[in-house]
Amino acid sequence: MANHEFDVSRRNLLGTLARGSAVAVALGEIKQGFARTLESLGSAPAAQPVEWREDGGYWAKVRKQFMLEEGFAYLNTGTLGPTPAPVFNAMTEYWRLMAVNPNENSQIFQDRIEEIRFKAASFVGAASPDEIAITRNTTEGNTILCHGLDLKQGDEIVMTAFEHNSNRETWRRQAKRFGLVVKEVKFPLPPTNQQILDAFEAAITPRSRVMHFNNPLGGYGCFLPVKQLAEMAHSKKMLCFIDGAHTLGMVQFNLVDWGVDGFACNSHKWLCGAAGAGILYVKRDVQERIWPDISILPWDREPKNARKYALSVGRRPWPCVAALEDSLDFQLAIGRARIEQRARSLGSYLRSKAAEIPKIKILTPTDPAMSCGATNLGLEGVSGQRFKEYLRQKYDAYIPGGGSTVRISTHFFNTFEQVDRVLKALRELATGVA
Numbered sequence: 496m497a498n499h500e501f502d503v504s505r506r507n508l509l510g511t512l513a514r515g516s517a518v519a520v521a522l523g524e525i526k527q528g529f530a531r532t533l534e535s536l537g538s539a540p541a542a543q544p545v546e547w548r549e550d551g552g553y554w555a556k557v558r559k560q561f562m563l564e565e566g567f568a569y570l571n572t573g574t575l576g577p578t579p580a581p582v583f584n585a586m587t588e589y590w591r592l593m594a595v596n597p598n599e600n601s602q603i604f605q606d607r608i609e610e611i612r613f614k615a616a617s618f619v620g621a622a623s624p625d626e627i628a629i630t631r632n633t634t635e636g637n638t639i640l641c642h643g644l645d646l647k648q649g650d651e652i653v654m655t656a657f658e659h660n661s662n663r664e665t666w667r668r669q670a671k672r673f674g675l676v677v678k679e680v681k682f683p684l685p686p687t688n689q690q691i692l693d694a695f696e697a698a699i700t701p702r703s704r705v706m707h708f709n710n711p712l713g714g715y716g717c718f719l720p721v722k723q724l725a726e727m728a729h730s731k732k733m734l735c736f737i738d739g740a741h742t743l744g745m746v747q748f749n750l751v752d753w754g755v756d757g758f759a760c761n762s763h764k765w766l767c768g769a770a771g772a773g774i775l776y777v778k779r780d781v782q783e784r785i786w787p788d789i790s791i792l793p794w795d796r797e798p799k800n801a802r803k804y805a806l807s808v809g810r811r812p813w814p815c816v817a818a819l820e821d822s823l824d825f826q827l828a829i830g831r832a833r834i835e836q837r838a839r840s841l842g843s844y845l846r847s848k849a850a851e852i853p854k855i856k857i858l859t860p861t862d863p864a865m866s867c868g869a870t871n872l873g874l875e876g877v878s879g880q881r882f883k884e885y886l887r888q889k890y891d892a893y894i895p896g897g898g899s900t901v902r903i904s905t906h907f908f909n910t911f912e913q914v915d916r917v918l919k920a921l922r923e924l925a926t927g928v929a
């Protein structure tokens with residue numbers, strides 16, 4: 496899926512940076528060092544077999560950019576992605592610049608926000624940077640979309656029964672305050688597209704105003720038929736908002752193509768960026784209907800574009816915002832298609848081999864169009880906590896525990912050998928060897 500292309504190149508950005516001040520020069524040097532590191536990765540092999548197991552050393556080189564402990568299999572990007580060294584180094588340098596001259600240097604970061612919005616717009620496939628606000632995280636974006644809309648008593652919001660609190664609780668609170676009705680749509684896991692569409696269709700009534708759901712389902716790695724759902728919403732005069740916490744950095748996508756009205760995401764999961772920066776998209780033709788939530792500037796003088804949503808929260812962690820651009824660049828240098836393919840290859844391998852294990856249940860679809868780097872699975876009679884602890888102790892691998900099933904995140908820095916460790920642990924637990 497092609498992104499809308501804006502004229503963004505590293506050279507342009509460096510040009511804008513060269514403003515003459517010592518700090519601008521320092522920033523330029525950070526960017527140049529960053530670009531050199533990325534160039535040293537070289538290009539990945541052009542041919543990309545579906546199961547890209549033999550990579551001629553390319554992915555090993557990419558993996559070396561990460562600071563994860565040697566031998567440790569980190570399989571929880573879905574909660575918090577690891578920051579690669581080039582991004583980490585740039586960001587710590589930004590923090591140092593803030594420490595040595597707080598006011599003037601933070602202003603330089605604030606001035607860069609326009610370039611970052613520009614790049615973010617291209618990355619998510621917005622029609623224009625005027626549809627982008629830089630937030631702190633997905634929750635802030637979800638909340639702006641939810642609080643900003645004028646709704647009346649009895650109006651309905653339709654979401655899935657598989658939402659993160661960030662979306663569900665925000666709407667439940669509004670429902671309690673303003674007499675709205677939150678409807679949670681259920682379908683079996685793993686679902687088919689038709690089951691998802693039917694469940695939404697059945698829940699919608701003439702009082703339904705908004706669809707707001709996570710895509711992919713964060714806990715289950717399942718992608719919804721988002722284009723069809725957005726069309727369904729619009730045909731019923733509803734708005735369609737996406738909680739995209741697990742989208743940015745895992746898959747390529749294009750919001751214009753999806754046809755949604757709002758989208759919120761963060762940089763600290765699959766983009767492997769710093770916590771403290773997120774992206775909010777609000778389609779231009781709904782901006783008049785969505786108020787900014789908190790106003791630090793006189794609200795009636797707010798700009799007439801999506802910037803109005805980001806002028807609202809007071810001081811930001813500017814080094815994290817500046818590092819968002821580096822995280823985007825890091826992925827662009829590797830190639831988003833390759834990253835998606837690598838994550839999907841690892842995930843598909845895990846799902847297909849796990850399916851052969853007795854007592855397994857896999858809640859993520861096996862259809863590659865509905866899944867990628869996150870897999871939810873479990874063993875009958877074995878708790879998620881037991882699986883988590885066994886994997887950690889015997890195989891030096893980390894997954895989150897908690898429920899009866901677990902989510903395993905396989906991203907581009909993970910390896911097939913690490914997935915094999917998960918499979919071995921599953922087999923041992925399933926056959927009572929553990």
Ligand SMILES: Cc1ncc(COP(=O)(O)O)c(C=O)c1O
Pocket residue numbers: 573574632633634635658659661662709712713714738740741760761773
């Ligand atoms: C689906 C989903 N939405 C929202 C969030 C909250 O994300 P953030 O920390 O960016 O606010 C998460 C975090 O795990 C999530 O999984």
